[in-house]
Amino acid sequence: MEDLQNDDVLIEDKSTLDVRMQRRSFLRYAGAGAAGIGLLAAASCKKHNDDVSATIDVGSGDIGVLNYAYALEQLEAAFYTQVVATPFTGITSAELTAFTEIRDHEILHRELFKAALGTSAIPALSVNFSSINFADRASVTGAAKAFEDTGVSAYNGAGYLLTNPTYLTLAGKIVSVEARHAAFIRDLISYNSFADSTVVNNTTALDLSRKPSEVLPIVAVYLNTSISANQLP
Amino acid sequence: MNIFSIIEELEKVDPELNDRFSPRRDAIKSLTSYGSKVALAALPFALGSLFNKAYGQTTVGDVTGTLNFALKLEYLEAAFYNTALNTPGLIPAADLAAFQTIAAHENAHVTFLKGVLGANAVAQTSQGTAGVYDWTAGNTLPNYFVTKDYNTFLVVANAFEDTGVRAYKGQAPNIIGNQIVLTAALNIHSVEARHAAHIRTIRRKINGTALPKSWITGANDTGSTAINANFAGEDNLIQAGIDLTTLTNPLTGAKFSSSIVTEAFDEPLTYNQILPLVTPFGVK
Numbered sequence: 001m002e003d004l005q006n007d008d009v010l011i012e013d014k015s016t017l018d019v020r021m022q023r024r025s026f027l028r029y030a031g032a033g034a035a036g037i038g039l040l041a042a043a044s045c046k047k048h049n050d051d052v053s054a055t056i057d058v059g060s061g062d063i064g065v066l067n068y069a070y071a072l073e074q075l076e077a078a079f080y081t082q083v084v085a086t087p088f089t090g091i092t093s094a095e096l097t098a099f100t101e102i103r104d105h106e107i108l109h110r111e112l113f114k115a116a117l118g119t120s121a122i123p124a125l126s127v128n129f130s131s132i133n134f135a136d137r138a139s140v141t142g143a144a145k146a147f148e149d150t151g152v153s154a155y156n157g158a159g160y161l162l163t164n165p166t167y168l169t170l171a172g173k174i175v176s177v178e179a180r181h182a183a184f185i186r187d188l189i190s191y192n193s194f195a196d197s198t199v200v201n202n203t204t205a206l207d208l209s210r211k212p213s214e215v216l217p218i219v220a221v222y223l224n225t226s227i228s229a230n231q232l233p
Numbered sequence: 234m235n236i237f238s239i240i241e242e243l244e245k246v247d248p249e250l251n252d253r254f255s256p257r258r259d260a261i262k263s264l265t266s267y268g269s270k271v272a273l274a275a276l277p278f279a280l281g282s283l284f285n286k287a288y289g290q291t292t293v294g295d296v297t298g299t300l301n302f303a304l305k306l307e308y309l310e311a312a313f314y315n316t317a318l319n320t321p322g323l324i325p326a327a328d329l330a331a332f333q334t335i336a337a338h339e340n341a342h343v344t345f346l347k348g349v350l351g352a353n354a355v356a357q358t359s360q361g362t363a364g365v366y367d368w369t370a371g372n373t374l375p376n377y378f379v380t381k382d383y384n385t386f387l388v389v390a391n392a393f394e395d396t397g398v399r400a401y402k403g404q405a406p407n408i409i410g411n412q413i414v415l416t417a418a419l420n421i422h423s424v425e426a427r428h429a430a431h432i433r434t435i436r437r438k439i440n441g442t443a444l445p446k447s448w449i450t451g452a453n454d455t456g457s458t459a460i461n462a463n464f465a466g467e468d469n470l471i472q473a474g475i476d477l478t479t480l481t482n483p484l485t486g487a488k489f490s491s492s493i494v495t496e497a498f499d500e501p502l503t504y505n506q507i508l509p510l511v512t513p514f515g516v517k
Contacts, residue, residue: 081484094443104482105448105497108489111480116473156419165406170473172402172422173498177448179426180499184447187434192331194431195338195424205341206420207427 056122058212060231065161067122068212068229069171070113072154075222076147077106078127083144088137095188102144102181109174126224141189148182149199149208150218151175156209161232179207296414299407301355302504303418304346305516306400308357310393311339312366322381328435335428342421349417361515370513374459387436392460394429395449396502396510398422399463403501426499448496463510466500 058067080103087096114121133139155175162168183194199208210218212229220226314336317323324332347354358364368389369376377385401422408415430447436455437443445454453464470478470491477494481487508516 097443098446101446101448101493101496103484104489104493107482107484108477108480108493108497111483111489112472112475112477115475115480152423156416156423159405159419160410160412160415163410165409166473168405168409169402169501172405172419173472173500175419175423176398176402176426176499177497179423180430180448183427183430184434187431192334192431194331194434195334195427200338200424200427203341204345205338205424206345206417207423209416209420 055226055228056125057228057230058122058232059120062162062164062167063117063120064229064232065158065171066113066117066167067120068158068232069155069174070110070117070121071125071227072151072215072219073106073110073113074125075127075219076151077103077110078125079129079132079143079147079222080106082129082132082134083140086134088140089135090137098184102184105177105181122227125227127222128224129222131221138189141185144185145182145189146218148178148185150210150215151178152182152199153208153210154212154215156207157211157215158232296408296411297350297353299404299418300346300350300414301353302404302507303401303421304343304350304354305360306397306507306511307339307342307346308360309366309511309514309516310397311336311343312357312364313368313389313393314339316368316378317386320378320381323378323383323386325383331431331435335431338424338428342424345417345421349414360517366515368514373513384439387432387439388455388457388460390432391429391436391445391455392457392463392510394425394432396463396507397425398429398499399502400507401425402499403503403507405501446496449499450492451495465506466502468495469498469500470494472498 056071058064058071080099084096084100084103087099091099129143132143152175155171155178159168159171159175162171182199186193186196195207200206201208212232216227216229314332317332318336343357361367368374368378374389375382375385377383377389401418405415405418405422408418433445433447436445440456445456449464449467452466452468453461455464468491470476477489477497478491480489482489502510
């Protein structure tokens with residue numbers, strides 16, 4: 001409830017912006033502590049009637065799929081930003097170079113989606129990496145593997161939802177790079193595991209694909225922001 | 234997985250679809266009446282043959298043509314790796330497991346695509362000379378299998394995998410919206426990308442350098458000009474109408490370099506662009 005009220009405060013303060021921008025501001029300033037509580041007290045008498053949920057829905061149709069991808073890229077970019085900012089113990093210079101490149105690939109993916117989506121873009125997400133020990137090689141590479149494999153399965157599972165061939169091709173251009181990242185990181189963890197049977201089916205040799213409703217619970221542990229894709233199949 | 238949404242979408246563009254399918258649509262309904270007991274993996278096979286029987290087309294731009302094109306490329310890759318595994322002394326022990334994995338995947342892709350295409354699958358013996366390829370690509374490459382030239386073999390593997398990724402990517406719009414077939418194609422596409430990344434990793438180890446990276450930098454970063462054409466256009470800087478080198482990386486405050494821009498996106502090739510790259514080996 002406190003979150004909802006905080007959100008309302010910001011809507012009051014910036015009434016000319018659309019709801020998504022307010023929530024973005026909310027996310028940026030959430031946790032501001034005493035200042036937020038003060039604002040809450042001052043504005044509580046002007047509470048909006050419409051109940052603004054703290055959950056961000058990616059939307060429907062092609063825009064929904066692109067926002068879903070944008071959400072995942074935000075998560076990956078934030079993760080690798082932290083990996084490079086606080087490298088794990090024993091990282092080699094070659095590994096740091098590779099993680100820096102991967103970071104920049106993911107930031108670029110994020111920035112492209114943000115620019116392409118324009119006013120349709122969901123806000124910046126608040127991430128929570130408290131489950132990852134960034135000082136520990138196994139923790140970081142394990143999380144990286146999970147992000148990349150999940151990302152590949154997410155793009156694979158959502159591709160058919162796109163109706164615009166340009167968007168489909170764009171998603172295709174990105175997913176194969178995510179698969180390259182996945183293979184690289186898997187080989188770091190265990191050489192020759194680039195396409196092992198945990199991701200590639202032994203019989204059909206097909207990679208995994210997952211629905212948004214399967215992916216979002218996997219990534220929820222890394223997010224303070226709640227995301228839904230209720231308008232996607 | 235809603236296979237009826239595909240049929241309904243097709244009905245929008247093809248009012249006679251029901252007539253084409255009849256009585257097969259009922260057969261499909263019977264199939265799904267098995268409910269969740271029907272393995273999802275079995276559905277593409279059933280649907281694939283349904284589409285083939287309904288349309289029976291052979292040109293690219295339709296499901297059958299697209300999948301047969303993919304099958305021809307998988308035949309090539311499977312034969313390439315099978316030949317390598319049957320050439321003692323070519324692959325060092327350290328890399329044997331990787332190529333066994335990759336070969337198994339390519340052979341499984343062949344089996345999968347043949348299953349989807351059913352009677353409409355092109356025969357392997359239609360490729361090359363009675364199914365035998367020219368691994369020198371018309372004497373443009375040394376005969377690495379005969380000389381057990383692992384480095385050249387790796388260059389060709391590098392080219393095949395990166396080109397395979399480009400081929401699947403280029404075909405995706407031809408099967409847009411097709412939940413079963415497009416998703417399967419995407420699931421193969423990302424496996425080829427995993428292969429490509431690993432072969433590049435092997436090459437780094439052999440070279441003893443940081444190159445080639447597991448992702449493609451610029452046009453042709455493989456160090457072999459013989460495969461320049463396979464990487465044509467990979468140096469594209471523009472995505473969604475935006476020159477990405479004009480964007481600022483908010484973290485660093487600097488513009489994204491052309492290296493990062495080209496690495497972050499793999500580029501597609503069309504059927505007509507792929508064909509000249511593989512016909513010298515015998516793909517028809």
